[in-house]
Amino acid sequence: EIGLDSIPVAPFEKTLIVYLSRTSNTKAVAEMIKAQTGGKLVALELTTPYPADYRTTVEQVAQENASGFLPPLETRIDSIEKYDLIFLGFPTWGMQLPPPIKSFLDQYDLAGKTIAPFNTNAGYGIGTTFDQVKTLAPKSIVLEGFSTQGGMERDWVLFVMKGEKETAVSDQVKRWLNTMNTPW
Numbered sequence: 581e582i583g584l585d586s587i588p589v590a591p592f593e594k595t596l597i598v599y600l601s602r603t604s605n606t607k608a609v610a611e612m613i614k615a616q617t618g619g620k621l622v623a624l625e626l627t628t629p630y631p632a633d634y635r636t637t638v639e640q641v642a643q644e645n646a647s648g649f650l651p652p653l654e655t656r657i658d659s660i661e662k663y664d665l666i667f668l669g670f671p672t673w674g675m676q677l678p679p680p681i682k683s684f685l686d687q688y689d690l691a692g693k694t695i696a697p698f699n700t701n702a703g704y705g706i707g708t709t710f711d712q713v714k715t716l717a718p719k720s721i722v723l724e725g726f727s728t729q730g731g732m733e734r735d736w737v738l739f740v741m742k743g744e745k746e747t748a749v750s751d752q753v754k755r756w757l758n759t760m761n762t763p764w
């Protein structure tokens with residue numbers, strides 16, 4: 581593990597915030613990071629979006645994970661080389677990294693860059709997601725990640741980042757960012 585405080589400073593021009601979000605909880609965390617860092621915010625969109633139905637999506641994701649299918653991304657990131665620090669946000673899906681995040685890590689060369697992963701989940705935790713980021717970005721420095729409980733779509737609990745929860749998560753995000761050796 582590399583301590584957050586040993587990472588060099590990355591100004592906002594060199595900070596990218598990339599995220600995948602279906603029910604906007606991870607998006608809300610991404611926006612909190614944007615508010616504090618001033619980095620460039622990019623949502624990952626798919627060429628063929630997942631179905632609206634939750635159970636169908638769970639099954640499709642399980643098949644994609646089993647076969648190693650990498651869903652094509654509609655989103656293109658211009659000049660990724662200009663970024664030094666990449667915040668990478670995703671929900672836990674099937675206790676793993678969502679396939680579109682695997683697509684992103686496969687498609688872009690992040691060698692030498694610092695990756696700060698962040699996650700929301702239904703309460704079952706990060707699963708293997710943070711470890712998978714390290715495996716799929718072997719030439720990057722992967723920082724200690726941030727995770728918080730988000731929605732529980734299975735039980736029709738969708739967006740939860742509002743009211744007291746939003747305030748609490750925003751404070752947690754600030755504490756996480758403040759452990760980094762950055763000018764924010």
Ligand SMILES: Cc1cc2nc3c(=O)[nH]c(=O)nc-3n(C[C@H](O)[C@H](O)[C@H](O)COP(=O)(O)O)c2cc1C
Binds near residue numbers: 638671675676707731
């Ligand atoms: C296909 C799918 C699979 C999921 N699998 C898990 C899981 O394995 N563990 C978990 O804690 N939450 C799981 N969830 C719940 C999401 O991680 C949680 O609702 C998260 O906050 C959603 O983030 P979002 O609002 O940014 O899409 C799953 C959700 C979906 C849609």
